[in-house]
Amino acid sequence: MAKDAQGTPDRRSRTWFDGRWHEGALNCVSPATHGLWLGSSVFDGARWFEGLSPDLDLHCQRVNRSARAMGLEPTMASGEIERLVLEGIADFDGNTAIYVKPMYWATAGGFMGVPPEPSSTVFCLYLFESPMMEPTGFTLGLSPFRRPTVEVAMTDAKAGCLYPNSGRAITEVRSRGYDNALMCDMLGNVAETATSNIFLAKNGVVMTPIANGCFLSGITRARVIECLRADGVEVIEKTLRPQDFLEADELFSTGNHSKVVPITRFESVSFQPGHFYRRSRELYWEFAKAGVA
Numbered sequence: 001m002a003k004d005a006q007g008t009p010d011r012r013s014r015t016w017f018d019g020r021w022h023e024g025a026l027n028c029v030s031p032a033t034h035g036l037w038l039g040s041s042v043f044d045g046a047r048w049f050e051g052l053s054p055d056l057d058l059h060c061q062r063v064n065r066s067a068r069a070m071g072l073e074p075t076m077a078s079g080e081i082e083r084l085v086l087e088g089i090a091d092f093d094g095n096t097a098i099y100v101k102p103m104y105w106a107t108a109g110g111f112m113g114v115p116p117e118p119s120s121t122v123f124c125l126y127l128f129e130s131p132m133m134e135p136t137g138f139t140l141g142l143s144p145f146r147r148p149t150v151e152v153a154m155t156d157a158k159a160g161c162l163y164p165n166s167g168r169a170i171t172e173v174r175s176r177g178y179d180n181a182l183m184c185d186m187l188g189n190v191a192e193t194a195t196s197n198i199f200l201a202k203n204g205v206v207m208t209p210i211a212n213g214c215f216l217s218g219i220t221r222a223r224v225i226e227c228l229r230a231d232g233v234e235v236i237e238k239t240l241r242p243q244d245f246l247e248a249d250e251l252f253s254t255g256n257h258s259k260v261v262p263i264t265r266f267e268s269v270s271f272q273p274g275h276f277y278r279r280s281r282e283l284y285w286e287f288a289k290a291g292v293a
Contacts, residue, residue: 012096013128014088021088028124035105039161040116042066042104045256048089049097049132054288056082058219059256060102066157067104073118074104081125088127099130099257133258135281137273139265140193140251141173142242143181147191147214155214166194182242182266185214190240196255197221198263200240200248201276207244210237220254220284227283233276250274260284 015026035041044066046059060078067074076084081102089098103124106116145168150156169181181194192198192215199208206228211217225235245251250271251263260281262273 011129012092013126014091015127016084016088016125017123021091025126025128026124029105033105033107034109034113034116034120035107035160038109038114038116039159040070040072040106040109041160042070042072042157043160044102044158046085046100046102047097047132047256047259048085048100050288051094052288052291053085053089053100054284054291055219055223056085056100059100060085062158062219063102063104066159067121069157070104070154070159071116071118072104072106072121075121075123076102084125085127088125092127092129096129097132099128101126101128130257133261135258135261135273137262137264138179138253139177140180140182140263140267141176141178142267143169143173143183143194145169145172145181145183147183147185149186150213155216158216169194178265182245183215184242185212188241190242190245191215193253195257196253198245199224199252199254199276199280200245201250201252201274202244202248204234206233206235206276207240208235208237209240218255220256220259223287224254224260224280224284227287228276228280231279231283233279250277252277252280254280 013025015022017026017028029036044059044063046056060081064074064078085100092098104121106120107122108117108120109115110117145165148155169183173181183191183194185191190209197218199206228235245266246269251266253263254260262277264271
C-alpha cells in the first residue's frame, strides 16, 4: 500500500510550492537546504473540520511572526496564506478533517553557513487529511526533560527545531506506560504537555500555567480562556507546580491538533472528564460555528 511523506497509508494531501499546487506531499527540500541541514524552519498548524476553520487568520499571522523570530523574511502576506488555504481545502472531499501547515525555511546560510540568509526564505503550504482525535483523553507522565528559555532556544517561534525535545519527552514517558509528557520549565514550574497547553480545575476555578516565554501560548488556549471567562468561569493564569496537577479535580488539554480533550491520568492519579472540560469543548465548538453563521 502506498504511503505519503508522513508514513500514513492513502492519506490525501496537497502542497503549494513555487507558485502552484501539487498533488501529494511534494519533495521540495534538498540536502543542501539550510532548513534541513541547520534547522531554520518554522511552521504553524491550523485545522479545517466540519466545514469550520476557526482562527485561521491568527494562525496565518503567527507563521509570519515565527519566521521573523527565526531571522527569516516572510514572503507571503498572512491574508494571501489564508486565501491559499481555503483554495486548497476546496479541492478535498469535505468529509475528513484537514491539518493546515504553512511553513518557511531558509535555503542558504550567512556567516560560515550558520545563520539563515533572510533573502533565501521560501514558503510552502501543506494540507493533509488528518482525522480529529476522539475525545477519549490521554494519560500524562512527568518528564525529566525541561522546556528551554528564549536565551537558549527559539521559544518565541513555532520552530521545527524545538520539537525533538518534545519527541524525546514523549518517548521517555511512553516507556513508562503514559501517552504524553507533562513538561516543566527550567525552574520546575509546569509549562505544558509535550504537544499542547494544559489546564486544571480545582474547587470551581480553572487554572493554566502563565505564559513565561518558555512555551507556545497557543491560539486555542487563548480562545478557550476567552470563551470560559465570557461564560462566567474564573480562569487564572499563574505559576503552577506538578503537585497542583496531582491535586486537581480535573485536567484537560487544548491545542490545534484536536482542540479540547480530557486528560484521564497524571502519574498515579486518575481523572474523569469533568464539567469544565466538557464546557470548554462545547464553548469552543460554539465559537467555531458562530464564525460561519
